[in-house]
Amino acid sequence: MRIVTRADHPELQDEAAAVFRERWPEFIFHDEVPKKYLGRVEEHFGHFDVMALGDDGAVLAGGWGVPLAWDGTVADLPSGYDDALVRAVEGHEAGREATTLSFMAAAVGAAHDKRGLATAVLGELTRRAYGKGLSHVIAPLRPTGKHRYPTVPMAEYATWTRADGLSIDPWIRTHQRMGARVLGPAPSSMVIEGTVAEWESWTGMVFPVTDDYVVPDALNTVHIDVERDRGVYVEENLWVRHA
Incomplete structure (x- = not known):
């Protein structure tokens, strides 16, 4: 396996996009x-957009982040x-000086789960962040459970844990094993709006009356x-900070 930037391999853009797309529900792409x-x-931060390639050159996983100014306090998240x-x-x-890398997304191809690829991608982004002189690494996690x-x-x-003290959530656990700790909720992480017909198309559901609905793969209800x-869907995520 080798890790490269997506900018250096434009011929793999479609393959990389497919890896990311299979991991998220359709409505996420309408923010x-x-x-x-x-x-x-893509123009400013290509250094922080990486892919893990197999020996055959196929895209196994990918991840990206953005550098931003953050003073290290929960209030400034x-x-x-x-x-x-x-x-x-x-x-x-x-021209504001960045202090922090925020992971924005990471995905592993469905055929390559359980190989530690997400950790490898996030670890590479972390190395790049510290190599550029950034002081902190954070992430607004979208917990998979x-x-x-x-x-x-x-x-x-975020407080629900297993007997070993780690989160019940697999994605939170991945970050905990890398040394991350929970900072608190990201209350309005994504806001997605659309017509009723659009939401029915995105979800495969029917919405006959005004209400809050439980939608497949949504972390919160959709109004x-x-x-x-x-x-309208307002998604709540979870901020974590890596050691």
């Missing part, structure tokens, strides 16, 4: 903030994924307002 900022992320993107891009363009408990607040879910023809 308006990334649509405005991801092009500038971004509100989540969207806010971290905005702070990183606008801060860079304003939280969708089973969409009505439970993230602050409570559907039939009268206004609007669905």
Whole structure:
């Protein structure tokens, strides 16, 4: 296995995108903030966008992050994924000095689970962060088991542990084993809005009346307002800080 930047291998863009896409529900790709900022992320921060390649050159896993200004306090954390993107891009363009790398996403191809690839990718991003003189590494985690408990607040879910003291959640455990500790919820990490028809298309569900709905793979409920023809999903994530 070798780790390379995605910018150095543009011929693998589609393959890398497929690895990421298979790990998230369709509605995640309809957040308006990334649509405005991801092009500038690629332009400014290609050093922090990496892929793990197999011996045959196939994409096994990938991950990326953004450098941003953070003073090390919980009060100064971004509100989540969207806010971290905005702070990183606008801060860079304003000449503000970054202090911190925020992991934004990591994914492993479904055929390559249980091989430690996520840890390898995150470890490489961490090495790159410290190599660039950044002081902190944080992440707004999207816990992989939280969708089973969409009505439970993230602050409570984060306290649920196994007998060994680690989280019940596999993705939180991955970060804990790398030395991360929980800082607290990212209350408005992503906000996704659409018409009722769009939400029905994204989820394969029918929303006949105005209500809060439990949607497959959503970490929180989705509010559907039939009268206004609007669905709004505010996703709560979990901030962690790596040692």
